Amino acid sequence: MYTSDRPVILLGCGRLGSALLEGWLATGTLAAERLIVLTPSNKTAAEAARERGARINPPEAVLAEAASLILAVKPGVWREASGPIAAALAEDVTIVSLMAGVGAHSLSSVFGKRPVVRVMPTTAVAQGRGVAAVWSNHDNARAAAHALFDPVADTVDLTDEGLIDAATAVAGSAPAFIHAYVEALARAGQAAGLDAEAASRLARGALRSAGAGAETGAPLSDLIARIASPGGTTEAGLKAQAEAGLDATAMAAVQAAVARAKALGN
Numbered sequence: 585m586y587t588s589d590r591p592v593i594l595l596g597c598g599r600l601g602s603a604l605l606e607g608w609l610a611t612g613t614l615a616a617e618r619l620i621v622l623t624p625s626n627k628t629a630a631e632a633a634r635e636r637g638a639r640i641n642p643p644e645a646v647l648a649e650a651a652s653l654i655l656a657v658k659p660g661v662w663r664e665a666s667g668p669i670a671a672a673l674a675e676d677v678t679i680v681s682l683m684a685g686v687g688a689h690s691l692s693s694v695f696g697k698r699p700v701v702r703v704m705p706t707t708a709v710a711q712g713r714g715v716a717a718v719w720s721n722h723d724n725a726r727a728a729a730h731a732l733f734d735p736v737a738d739t740v741d742l743t744d745e746g747l748i749d750a751a752t753a754v755a756g757s758a759p760a761f762i763h764a765y766v767e768a769l770a771r772a773g774q775a776a777g778l779d780a781e782a783a784s785r786l787a788r789g790a791l792r793s794a795g796a797g798a799e800t801g802a803p804l805s806d807l808i809a810r811i812a813s814p815g816g817t818t819e820a821g822l823k824a825q826a827e828a829g830l831d832a833t834a835m836a837a838v839q840a841a842v843a844r845a846k847a848l849g850n
């Protein structure tokens with residue numbers, strides 16, 4: 585729970601910014617009156633927050649009240665988006681960057697000595713069921729990030745900023761990798777004779793079932809063992825999947841995402 589009386593600025597209200605707004609308001613992490621949203625265009629989530637008391641694009645002087653600035657803009661535009669507001673911020677404001685690739689050193693080149701924390705969440709923060717990697721050199725900044733993200737995500741502290749790129753691949757991007765796998769499963773189901781709708785519903789249901797299993801907290805190896813009857817269909821499928829290069833596929837996806845994060849930061 586975020587307990588500071590001072591507001592939080594959300595810079596950028598796109599897919600991730602909107603998901604965060606929804607999650608914070610749904611979980612009561614933050615009273616809407618404490619939220620300031622800076623967005624160039626109208627967004628449904630921002631309008632819903634405005635109706636509950638959030639300030640959308642207020643006069644610049646208001647920004648000095650904030651305790652935290654959340655950067656939820658694209659890595660390619662953060663400098664032009666931050667430049668005009670940096671001077672208006674309090675000297676002690678915590679910079680909470682959700683951006684892939686952009687390092688603390690670059691952030692400090694714009695925000696000076698203000699403490700920086702990097703957080704890499706998934707969009708399931710909207711449902712209060714995300715996961716988020718957290719890295720900072722500053723204890724207070726890390727604590728501020730935990731106050732904002734613990735209510736909407738399983739937060740995983742990283743000891744080294746260099747690990748954020750790996751976390752971006754394995755958390756931020758990975759839900760899309762998994763959705764793509766489920767789509768491939770549905771296509772394979774169609775190839776095995778199911779019609780498109782049945783294949784899609786069955787594959788999505790399998791994803792939901794896997795998620796429900798994962799949410800019990802049981803080790804994934806136990807969950808696999810519970811489904812795979814000795815000598816049965818699952819064992820046969822798992823063996824074929826491994827032989828077809830499942831590990832290599834995951835490795836390729838993670839390595840490509842890590843490389844892209846590094847390129848985005850340059």
Ligand SMILES: NC(=O)C1=CN([C@@H]2O[C@H](COP(=O)(O)OP(=O)(O)OC[C@H]3O[C@@H](n4cnc5c(N)ncnc54)[C@H](OP(=O)(O)O)[C@@H]3O)[C@@H](O)[C@H]2O)C=CC1
Pocket residue numbers: 595596597598599600601622623624625626655656657658659661664665666682683684704705706707756757
């Ligand atoms: N989507 C995801 O799952 C995740 C994303 N991230 C990170 O979050 C960040 C945002 O990604 P995502 O939400 O997907 O991107 P989006 O493009 O959906 O959102 C970015 C938003 O930034 C807004 N914006 C652009 N310029 C400004 C400005 N000057 N001031 C304020 N807002 C501005 C855009 O406004 P407009 O719509 O009006 O153009 C847009 O809505 C990225 O850095 C990404 O690395 C991290 C983890 C997961």
Ligand SMILES: O=C(O)[C@@H]1CCC=N1
Pocket residue numbers: 684752756757
């Ligand atoms: O695709 C991206 O670059 C962002 C970062 C992690 C998820 N979405």
